[in-house]
Amino acid sequence: MPANSPGWEGVPPSTKAGRTDVFAGIGDTPLVELDFLDEIPDGVRLFAKLESANPGGSIKDRPVARMLSAAMRDGHLDGDRRLLDSSSGNAGIAYAMLGAALDIPVTLVVPGNASRERLQRIRAHGAELILTDPIEGYDHALRESQRLAAEQPERYWHCDQYSNEENWRAHYDGTGAELLAQVGEVAGSAPDAFVAGVGTGGTITGAGHRLREANPELHITCVIPDVFPGIEGLKPLGAPDDIVPAILHEDLIDERIDVRMEQATAICRRLSQAGLFVGPSSGAYVHAALQVAATGRYPVVATILSDGGERYSSTGMWDR
Amino acid sequence: MSSVIVRIPTPLRGFAEGQSEIAAEGADVGAVLSAVGAAHPELLARVMKDDGQPREFVNIYLGSDNVRTLDGMDTPVGEGDVLSILPAVAGGAE
Numbered sequence: 001m002p003a004n005s006p007g008w009e010g011v012p013p014s015t016k017a018g019r020t021d022v023f024a025g026i027g028d029t030p031l032v033e034l035d036f037l038d039e040i041p042d043g044v045r046l047f048a049k050l051e052s053a054n055p056g057g058s059i060k061d062r063p064v065a066r067m068l069s070a071a072m073r074d075g076h077l078d079g080d081r082r083l084l085d086s087s088s089g090n091a092g093i094a095y096a097m098l099g100a101a102l103d104i105p106v107t108l109v110v111p112g113n114a115s116r117e118r119l120q121r122i123r124a125h126g127a128e129l130i131l132t133d134p135i136e137g138y139d140h141a142l143r144e145s146q147r148l149a150a151e152q153p154e155r156y157w158h159c160d161q162y163s164n165e166e167n168w169r170a171h172y173d174g175t176g177a178e179l180l181a182q183v184g185e186v187a188g189s190a191p192d193a194f195v196a197g198v199g200t201g202g203t204i205t206g207a208g209h210r211l212r213e214a215n216p217e218l219h220i221t222c223v224i225p226d227v228f229p230g231i232e233g234l235k236p237l238g239a240p241d242d243i244v245p246a247i248l249h250e251d252l253i254d255e256r257i258d259v260r261m262e263q264a265t266a267i268c269r270r271l272s273q274a275g276l277f278v279g280p281s282s283g284a285y286v287h288a289a290l291q292v293a294a295t296g297r298y299p300v301v302a303t304i305l306s307d308g309g310e311r312y313s314s315t316g317m318w319d320r
Numbered sequence: 321m322s323s324v325i326v327r328i329p330t331p332l333r334g335f336a337e338g339q340s341e342i343a344a345e346g347a348d349v350g351a352v353l354s355a356v357g358a359a360h361p362e363l364l365a366r367v368m369k370d371d372g373q374p375r376e377f378v379n380i381y382l383g384s385d386n387v388r389t390l391d392g393m394d395t396p397v398g399e400g401d402v403l404s405i406l407p408a409v410a411g412g413a414e
Binding site for chain 1: 327328329330331334366375376377388406408
């Protein structure tokens with residue numbers, strides 16, 4: 001999506017080196033066909049968007065750019081007010097990167113076990129980090145950001161990617177529209193199935209709506225990680241205390257497929273042998289997409305490769 | 321044998337009757353976790369593999385040190401030490 005696309009009206013003309021270029025680099029990511037995976041039956045094609053091509057290295061650049069633009073347009077960040085949100089890392093990097101480009105002060109509440117690579121990059125862009133006790137999990141960081149925003153409204157504007165409608169709209173106008181155009185060009189039709197997971201719910205809601213408008217028979221599969229250790233960026237959506245994102249349109253989901261971390265990383269290693277270096281959520285999506293493809297009921301299956309594998313080096317994921 | 325506190329992360333508390341901490345005894349990290357697992361097998365299955373090593377993306381901390389940087393599950397523990405079970409990634413937001 002170019003920098004002057006609808007939805008980014010709030011971004012001012014460039015007055016700082018690199019500003020326009022950073023925004024212009026977001027979206028329009030490559031579409032790859034995973035035709036080297038043997039499980040895909042004849043007559044079925046599996047496509048994926050390579051979101052590590054975004055300047056922040058993940059799909060999170062899309063919603064964050066859109067939310068920041070809307071916040072600037074609406075005057076939420078006037079004066080010295082800081083943008084505040086919680087993140088497990090990828091959104092934090094996007095906030096920090098774009099905040100630096102736009103001279104917006106950024107404060108991020110992040111669990112202390114976010115990978116070292118993520119924390120390094122967030123700090124490199126100059127954002128303020130508030131680390132929460134990792135034993136209390138991600139939802140604790142989210143509640144802490146809500147508490148800070150409520151207690152200090154003059155200091156913080158809570159962007160809140162979990163309830164910000166601009167989040168899913170970025171995927172409706174961007175990710176979903178691009179999938180339609182790119183898959184249509186290569187396969188000659190809209191996807192018959194779409195596979196994604198839920199973190200904030202932005203991707204599955206936005207892209208899901210867009211793709212189902214084009215194909216009312218679209219089958220939407222939601223990837224569910226195991227409760228522990230979980231999969232970076234994905235919510236299990238099962239425990240009674242889990243926060244369910246306000247922007248998630250759960251009625252879009254036709255099917256849920258459980259994926260364990262070991263299954264996700266096994267796919268990541270296979271993809272790396274084909275030149276695609278991606279993180280565990282991408283592996284989980286492809287693992288589930290292969291199950292959807294194996295049914296033979298959906299000739300064109302689409303999914304997302306959310307981020308790159310470099311971001312997980314410190315976890316030991318690639319130590320073999 | 322030393323008495324050790326094991327801190328339980330929120331996603332696993334449902335497999336430990338809601339407890340955030342469990343006291344257990346053992347001479348090393350592996351023994352302490354096995355003692356916890358004897359009372360809470362579903363918890364242990366999510367932390368350790370059948371070979372007694374931590375699952376992929378599971379870290380065990382002794383104080384502030386990841387036991388992978390010490391002697392792994394053979395790392396000796398002392399009276400009053402604190403073990404924490406943590407996922408290697410923060411999770412939560414896509």
